[in-house]
Amino acid sequence: MLPDLYSAISAFFLNFTIILLAISLFQAFYIDKIHHVYEKRNMIILSIISSTTSVLCMTFPVSDFIHGYIFDLRFVPFLLASIYGGPIPATATTVSMISYRYFLGGEGFFITLIVQTIIFLGFLFIYRKIKKYTYRLILNLSIIFTFCLGFLIFTVGIVVFTAFQTEFVILTYAKFVIIQIVIHLIVFFITIKLIDGLLYRVRKRNYLRQTDRLQAVTDLTASVAHEIRNPLTSAKGFLQLLIREKGLTTKEKQYAELVDREILLVEKIVDEYIEIAHPSKVHLSATQLDDLLNQVCNELSTNCKLNNVSINVSIKKNGELLTDVEKLKQTLRNIIINGIEAMPNGGTISIIAKISKKYVTIEVSDEGIGMSELELDRIGTPFYSLKEKGTGLGLMLRFQLMALLGGRIEVSSMKGSGSTFTVYLPKQTKHPSFSQSNLAQKLTEGQN
16 A cells, blocks of 8 residues: 555656646746747747646556546646647647547547547637736636536546446545545646746846836936927927917918927927926825716717717726825826727727725726737837837826826737726825835836
8 A cells, every 4th residue: 555655646746846847947938038029939839848748747647546547737737838828838738638648548538538628628718708817817717627627537537437338436436536636726726826926026027127227218318308398398489479470371370380289299208208207296185986087088078079989987886085186087098098099990998997995996998909918018118109109108107107106007908809907096095205116116016
């Protein structure tokens, strides 16, 4: 008995070690990616890593664990690669698992074929429904996956064993499946926690790196912006006097008005530069959540009508919040205007808001063109914009302002399926003391 138990435990830890080694390779080749130009290469590498890991787990199974039944941890790399990599690694791992199980032979091949096919199709269905994977969601999916896996192995196994007239005891087989479920739950919790920690450290490192670059850029741009503002103000004043002159021809007046509009655009960009370098002070005031949203929607009503866009507001729980109302309104206006511009043929913007004991959540969704993973990863960074005349500073400033108020903005999107911006704020904002390092810390915390 003891040698069998020792052999089973050794085989289990060998499977677990193989998975940990795969996670290390995952970190080296996938989590630590810097340039998205290598994204396809990373998908191929992740597919190879997950497929190889599953095959190795099947090669060194836990034998004679319960009355002759064997099992392994092949489904762990499959689920992790599917969630963190998507359909390509999921497909590659599924094909590798089924092919290798066919090579090994036995009636267990039919169990693998049926169970793996059902799980793979279920993953493809769920993957298209979920826009953003969080740690808690991944953990819940792994729990659901484990119980579904256990149910499928039990039911399909009974059918296959009966069809092949293989002798088995239902209670013993049920005990074997239950132990599988428990072991998979433990392994999933450890590996998902480990990967989440790795992702957190990478995000923190990237944000600190980005903050250092941003500090250098803002120092330079602020000084340039101040130098530009003075002659720009003079030029604008003389141009407005010129527009009022009665001796101008129609075409000259049109040209002058065009120059005036362009100067206004330049002024806006200069103001954004200065605001990023020297954020204005926070002015806290109390307001009702529904009043704030109604004011924002009313201010944008004309813009919505001109672009054939409607706004649906749903407040699940109203209440009072203490924050910088103007900064929050500016942020919501910026997000909604971006949503309107993302729907050139019109559509609907949905706002879902609720207020709890400590936090306020405002979710703004559009039906626009959406963003790819590459575009989503760069959203909110300086000088990156999907607009033809955009600078990327407006949204970046909103991210900073929300971090300054103790909140954050999360973005989820899929190409062709619209985007969702979720604003999280404390119900009662405290007066912050601004510093670049504190802001970087809040931005980093806000992404986790």
